[in-house]
Amino acid sequence: MTLTDNMRTAADELFTASFNHPFITELTTGNLPMDRFRFYLKQDAYYLKEFSRLHHLLALQLAEPADVKFLEAEANGLNNSEQDVRKEFFQQLQITADELTNTPMAPNTYNYVTHMEHELATNPAQGAAALLPCYWLYNQIGERLVQQSSPVKIYQQFIDTYASPEFTIATNTMIDIVDRLGEETTSVVQSAMITAFLRSSYFELNFWQTAYDEATWPF
Ligand SMILES: Cc1ncc(C[n+]2csc(CCO)c2C)c(N)n1
Numbered sequence: 001m002t003l004t005d006n007m008r009t010a011a012d013e014l015f016t017a018s019f020n021h022p023f024i025t026e027l028t029t030g031n032l033p034m035d036r037f038r039f040y041l042k043q044d045a046y047y048l049k050e051f052s053r054l055h056h057l058l059a060l061q062l063a064e065p066a067d068v069k070f071l072e073a074e075a076n077g078l079n080n081s082e083q084d085v086r087k088e089f090f091q092q093l094q095i096t097a098d099e100l101t102n103t104p105m106a107p108n109t110y111n112y113v114t115h116m117e118h119e120l121a122t123n124p125a126q127g128a129a130a131l132l133p134c135y136w137l138y139n140q141i142g143e144r145l146v147q148q149s150s151p152v153k154i155y156q157q158f159i160d161t162y163a164s165p166e167f168t169i170a171t172n173t174m175i176d177i178v179d180r181l182g183e184e185t186t187s188v189v190q191s192a193m194i195t196a197f198l199r200s201s202y203f204e205l206n207f208w209q210t211a212y213d214e215a216t217w218p219f
Helices: 003-010 012-019 022-029 034-061 065-075 082-092 097-101 107-122 124-145 153-161 165-183 187-213
Strands: none
Touching: 003 012, 003 124, 003 165, 003 187, 012 124, 012 187, 022 124, 022 153, 022 187, 034 065, 034 082, 034 097, 034 107, 034 124, 034 153, 034 187, 065 165, 082 153, 107 124, 107 187, 124 153, 124 165, 124 187, 165 187
């Protein structure tokens, strides 16, 4: 078993809860209220900005040129059309720059990005482990959902973003980076990497729940 196999096994219940979350299942039935999808997209704009910043920071700490190149490409959105697709979604749903500015980070988004920052500030191996569920979970969701089509065009477009062969390659590259960083470190850091992965998987699950509840701060 590789370290990432251990991570994935440890997070299996969290991943399965994401696969079965009503936010996900209602994407394919088409029953997901559009306001909840809008809420998700606005929160995800914060997440994606931070994701890009953290990839640049992680790249600065890695020695292998191919890893640096991959992380920089992901940070710049070159390996996927995610950023372009999101711009188009914002236009379709009339989410303006003003609306984004006036929407605060919800508690779970704040916790998730703070967690990733903390792990990366501790060491690159834990930082990479904290970033991995983002790829792995969405890739596995994409694989599952693409078999069922959605009657709602924008939901289908969202699913298609994560079901491409290029995205599977990017996911496998990130898995490989995390495994190599794990091999170069101590067993104490390896355990911390598993915890970092589990916590990110937990925040990923709560990302759907937060959007489903449109949950924000109580003050
Ligand atoms: C909360 C949240 N988690 C994961 C993703 C998916 N994602 C974001 S960046 C990236 C790498 C792109 O190649 C992936 C897979 C998301 N959008 N929002």
